[in-house]
Structures are given as structure tokens and as C-alpha cells.
Amino acid sequence: MIDIHCHILPNIDDGSSSMETSIEMARIALEDGIKFIIATPHYIEYEHEIPREAILKNCQELNQFLIQKGIELKILPGAEVFIxxxxxxxxxxxxxxxxxxxxxxxxxxxxxxxxxxxTEDIIFEFKVMGITPIIAHIERYFYVKDDFELVFRLINKGALIQVNSTSVMGLFGKEVKNKSIDLIKHRLVHFIASDAHTTRGRVPKISEALEILRKERVDESYIDYILINSQKVVRGEEIEILDPIKKKVKWFYRLKRRF
Ligand SMILES: [Fe+2]
Structure with a gap:
């Protein structure tokens, strides 16, 4: 498996606080079946602008430590860019x-x-340049309402959608968990990633979330699709967008929206 969203680099953001923590996170990920992690430290304009070179250097250092420790997992560079x-x-x-x-x-x-x-203008501008924006942990945004209308809109504009494995596992509460599963069942999710920050709680694990989805009767072929998409990101390959399933909104929600 490949984790495309993880704060594994040490001392660069609110993720891993030391090289030891990063190595431990890599161990946890490898045990879970993850072979590649794209390190995605926070990039925030004017507040936390980590230079590209620092990310590349940090990845290289961590990879060297992993080789020394015999941990067969590779860290690839990336960032989580705040809009x-x-x-x-x-x-x-x-x-x-x-x-x-x-x-x-x-x-x-x-x-x-x-x-x-x-947001949609930004998506458009990146698409024009041949770059596809992936919206991080969509399930955590309060304004993503039950009808998922906004998610449909973002996908129509050309964005892809990521959900956190820890959200599916219930770490952010029942509501976020149910929302994540519901989004996946409506084929509105293209990636599951850990968004791990540490070695406890928000850990780099994905497999438990997949087990939950299987119990929730999510198609195995859709789970495969999600896993393959992460490989395609690493290789820079095109991702096929499956038609989302339109959500049937219960009559009382529709009524609620009118008032
Ligand atoms: Fe993150």
C-alpha cells in the first residue's frame, strides 16, 4: 500500500517531533503493509512556508536512517498545501x-x-496547468453537508477526494466516521490515506479502515480502485474518475434546507 498523506518528516511541522518518532512511524506503517509514504508537511502561505529544498533534504535524511535500520519503506517528497x-x-x-x-x-x-x-477557481487554474488537486480529508469539513453537493461540484471541477483512514476508524467521532463511509459508498472518494502525525492515535495505518469498509459492504473492486489510485499518484499516471452515485436526500433534510 501507499500512503499519500502523512506528517512523517521530523521537526518540520506539527507531525513527527523527532527522528526516532519518524522511524517508529515508518515501522508501524510497514507492519500495516505500507511500502511507500509521501511525506506531506503543512505548507501555509505567509505562515509556514517550508522551502521545497528542506522537504527534499529531510526526505533524503529519513530514507538514509530507514536503510540503516533495515526498514524497507521509502519516503517520497510532497506537501499538504493550505488553500x-x-x-x-x-x-x-x-x-x-x-x-x-x-x-x-x-x-x-x-x-x-x-x-x-x-476554491473552484484554484482547482481550475491548477487543471489548466495539467495538475490535479486532491482535496485532503473532505469528511472533516463542517460545510460538507449530507447531500454531498459540494463534493460533487469539486469533482466536476476536476478535483479528486481524499478521506483519512483514521476518520473511517472513528478517531474523529461517530459523525465523521459515518460521513466518511457514506462518501465512500457514493463513490465520491479517490484515496484513503493516514494523515498520521505520530505513533499513537493518528498513526500511519490504512488496513484497519479497509477492513471496516469491507464489513460495511463496500465493493472489493472499489477498495482496489482506491488503492491503485495512490500508486498512480506516485507514478504520475492519469486516474479514471468513476461516476459517483447521486445521493438520495431524505425529505426532512430537504425541508430543513428550505427554512
Ligand atoms: Fe494532514
């Missing part, structure tokens, strides 16, 4: 790194509480 009106410009200037530095996919985080209206 801002200027990220396209910064990307063009070479300040922002794409996933696996492949100039094909970029991981974008949105604010939790309020939806930035310019």
Missing part, C-alpha cells in the same frame, strides 16, 4: 512541491469551518 488565493502563483514560482515532486498531483487542505468561495 490561499496565492498558491497557484507560489507554485509557479517553484515554492510549492507537488506530490512525489511529479507536477501532476497536489494535495490541498481547506479550512475546517468556512468554505473559501475561490
Amino acid at each position: 490561499s488565493p496565492t498558491i497557484v502563483e507560489s507554485y509557479k514560482k517553484g515554492k510549492i512541491i507537488s506530490l512525489n515532486d511529479g507536477r501532476k498531483y497536489i494535495l490541498i487542505e481547506l479550512p475546517v469551518a468556512a468554505y473559501p468561495e475561490y
Whole structure:
């Protein structure tokens, strides 16, 4: 398996706080069946602008430690880019790194509480450049309502959608867990990744979430599709978008929306 969203690099953001923690995180991931991790430290315009070179250097160092320790897992470079009106410009200037530095996919985080209206413009601008934005942990945003209308819209604009394995596992509460599973059942999710920050709680594990999905009767072929998509990101290959299943909104939700 490949984890495309993970804060495994040491001392670079709110993720791993030391090289020892990073190595332990790699051990946990390998035991779970993960062979490649795209390291995605937070990149926030004007606040936390980690230079591309620092990410590349940090990856290289961690990979060297993993080889020394005999841990057969490879760290690839990337970033989780917090949305801002200027990220396209910064990307063009070479300040922002794409996933696996492949100039094909970029991981974008949105604010939790309020939806930035310019999000779809950003998606469009990246698409014009041949880059597909992947929206990080969609299930965690309060404004993603039960009808998933916004998610349909983002996919229609050309974005792909990622859900956290830890959300499926229930780490962010029952509501987020149910929302994640529901999104997956409606084929609105293209990736499951750990978004791990440490060795306890938000850990780099994916397999447990897949087991939960199997119990929830998610098609094995859809689980395969999700897993293969992460490989395609690493290789910079095109991803086929399956038709989402339109959500039937219960009559009382429709009524609620009117008032
Ligand atoms: Fe993250």
C-alpha cells in the first residue's frame, strides 16, 4: 500500500517531533503493509512556508536512517498545501512541491469551518496547468453537508477526494466516521490515506479502515480502485474518475434546507 498523506518528516511541522518518532512511524506503517509514504508537511502561505529544498533534504535524511535500520519503506517528497488565493502563483514560482515532486498531483487542505468561495477557481487554474488537486480529508469539513453537493461540484471541477483512514476508524467521532463511509459508498472518494502525525492515535495505518469498509459492504473492486489510485499518484499516471452515485436526500433534510 501507499500512503499519500502523512506528517512523517521530523521537526518540520506539527507531525513527527523527532527522528526516532519518524522511524517508529515508518515501522508501524510497514507492519500495516505500507511500502511507500509521501511525506506531506503543512505548507501555509505567509505562515509556514517550508522551502521545497528542506522537504527534499529531510526526505533524503529519513530514507538514509530507514536503510540503516533495515526498514524497507521509502519516503517520497510532497506537501499538504493550505488553500490561499496565492498558491497557484507560489507554485509557479517553484515554492510549492507537488506530490512525489511529479507536477501532476497536489494535495490541498481547506479550512475546517468556512468554505473559501475561490476554491473552484484554484482547482481550475491548477487543471489548466495539467495538475490535479486532491482535496485532503473532505469528511472533516463542517460545510460538507449530507447531500454531498459540494463534493460533487469539486469533482466536476476536476478535483479528486481524499478521506483519512483514521476518520473511517472513528478517531474523529461517530459523525465523521459515518460521513466518511457514506462518501465512500457514493463513490465520491479517490484515496484513503493516514494523515498520521505520530505513533499513537493518528498513526500511519490504512488496513484497519479497509477492513471496516469491507464489513460495511463496500465493493472489493472499489477498495482496489482506491488503492491503485495512490500508486498512480506516485507514478504520475492519469486516474479514471468513476461516476459517483447521486445521493438520495431524505425529505426532512430537504425541508430543513428550505427554512
Ligand atoms: Fe494532514
